[in-house]
Amino acid sequence: MENQSLPEDQLLETERLILRPLQMGDAAGLLGLYAMPEVTEFTDIPTMKEEAQALRWIEQLNAMRSAGQGLRWGVFDRESGDLIGTCGFHHWDQSRRRAEVSYDLSPRYWGQGYMREALQAVLRYGFEQMRLHRIEALVDPRDTRSQNLLYGLGFKLEGVLRDHDFIKDRFQDDMVFALLEGEWKKQA
Template identity: 40%
Template sequence: MDLPQLKTKRLRLRPLTYNDTDRIFEIFSNPDVTRYWGHDTLEEKEEANEFIQRTISGSKDESLLEWGIISNQNQELIGTCALSGLDQEHHRAEVGFALHPQYWGNGYMIEALPAILRFGFIKLKLHRIEADVDPRNSSSINLLEKFNFQKEGLMRERYFINGEIQDALFYGLLRSEFKRF
């Protein structure tokens, strides 16, 4: 699938390219970003290249759709937002997102997430979008609940990331529950 650009008032969401390697490394080598990410912190720039290669391959086979979030103000890559685990048979996917800490608290994900949800529910005709979040990640939990995601369960000690055992809360949003923000 050719990943389309999505636009909001302050942001442009576009496919990642290898030109984004340095910025992806800067974002995902930061332990504050990866604390609840689901993967270990990047330690070498080559891992950022591999990250981008996975997004390019995932877009081709439609298993992972990952957008870079670009600030219209400075044209800088400030984070990523993705639909992963796309399951056409069951019409579902999982949403994930991350921002550079410099941009936390400015409402950027409140703006980016609806664009991804609209794309999933309208363009991909998904029935359900899921999210998996660490129970300590109150910012992500608040964001999901703002968009009507419902808490569906807790999986205890599901991940071992950066040397730490982590629980996972599962959230789900059905197309019928999606409010078009």
């Protein structure tokens, strides 16, 4: 089956945030985010040192979007216009109507419900525009903030994949979380 192309307008707005796909001009802001080891610690995103790495990352995200394999938004503070995080889908399997969600936020903004607010819009986009049936998330067992975020959004823990990932030079377990379309509709 051929991959569906997404609607042109991927701008999402929430009370405090604006979400839009990242562009080359966002490289400096993205470097600021991914230069912080606490942001990249549990993910396969490299801890960045140069703007060229951020540019390459944005190029890869654009290629993923063009191939219909995912979509990642920059999360912007509506008031300041600053890039404060990113989130979105990858490993989009269109025939099985499933994708993986992931996210990151600048530590200055932790503990204020910003990612919950962003993901509520992103999950809606996933279930309604991308026609997803199942949204998965893989989480490092040490990443309790991420687990709390998912539980709060109605995700269920399905199990632990041992040594499933190889991140920052070590094997790590992955906790598998998922939210199904019907579960999301019940709580929406």
